[in-house]
Amino acid sequence: MILLQAIPALQDNYIWCLYDPSVRRAWCVDPGDAEPVIQFLNQQQLDLMGVLITHHHPDHTGGLPTLMKHWPHLIVIGPTHSPTTVKINTPVVHEQLINLKGLSLDFKVLAIPGHTLDHICFFNDTYLFCGDTLFSAGCGRLFEGTADQMYASLQRLAALPQHLQVCCAHEYTEANVAFALSIDPHNVRLQRYQVAVQRQRRQQQCTLPSTLELEQQINPFLRCDDPNLQQTIAHQTQQTITSARMAFSLLRKMKDHA
Numbered sequence: 001m002i003l004l005q006a007i008p009a010l011q012d013n014y015i016w017c018l019y020d021p022s023v024r025r026a027w028c029v030d031p032g033d034a035e036p037v038i039q040f041l042n043q044q045q046l047d048l049m050g051v052l053i054t055h056h057h058p059d060h061t062g063g064l065p066t067l068m069k070h071w072p073h074l075i076v077i078g079p080t081h082s083p084t085t086v087k088i089n090t091p092v093v094h095e096q097l098i099n100l101k102g103l104s105l106d107f108k109v110l111a112i113p114g115h116t117l118d119h120i121c122f123f124n125d126t127y128l129f130c131g132d133t134l135f136s137a138g139c140g141r142l143f144e145g146t147a148d149q150m151y152a153s154l155q156r157l158a159a160l161p162q163h164l165q166v167c168c169a170h171e172y173t174e175a176n177v178a179f180a181l182s183i184d185p186h187n188v189r190l191q192r193y194q195v196a197v198q199r200q201r202r203q204q205q206c207t208l209p210s211t212l213e214l215e216q217q218i219n220p221f222l223r224c225d226d227p228n229l230q231q232t233i234a235h236q237t238q239q240t241i242t243s244a245r246m247a248f249s250l251l252r253k254m255k256d257h258a
């Protein structure tokens, strides 16, 4: 049986770990720091087979050199167009199928540029590892790509099977929900979600994974085609909104300055 663990790292990152206790093998996603990964693997007596990298940022790759020293045969699957300083030994491209050796799991790669230009995600019929592109009730900042690229990438994720468990790389949910409610105050599911998230955070619990089904209901960045949302965004920015894409671009700027 495959299990999933969110390993907290750095300030508010999660390093997701997929593992099979019966064969004692594991893969992890975006190891920004090696120490908490090694600690978890030792605790569970697991051997690290490989790593998935969604994009080049240091809080997603900083643990690689140490992990590769501990496991010299480590498979590091990541974007083809990342800077060469990130030691990816198995570069992948859009729509490529990959197999997580030792766990007998297949994943598919999608290109989702916006937060960075090299950003990719990995999904199978259970999990979506979306790095810093989609957060619960939010989305990633635009460091390298354009708002149009990010909008298209989020649409690409939103079209995946709705039951997928959305494994985001940061615990940003509580602040994202507060911002979402300022745009979408009458959304009953969002109001209920805030109560649940606040309770989880008071107990220092992880609010993830989410699901795409939930995100479609509560995440304003996936709801830019909603006329009520567009009206609020138009009102708050004093702009005339002519498309969902334009609403997204304005909403992203509002969040940047929130």
Ligand SMILES: [Zn+2]
Residues within 6 Å of the ligand: 055, 057, 115, 132
């Ligand atoms: Zn990032």
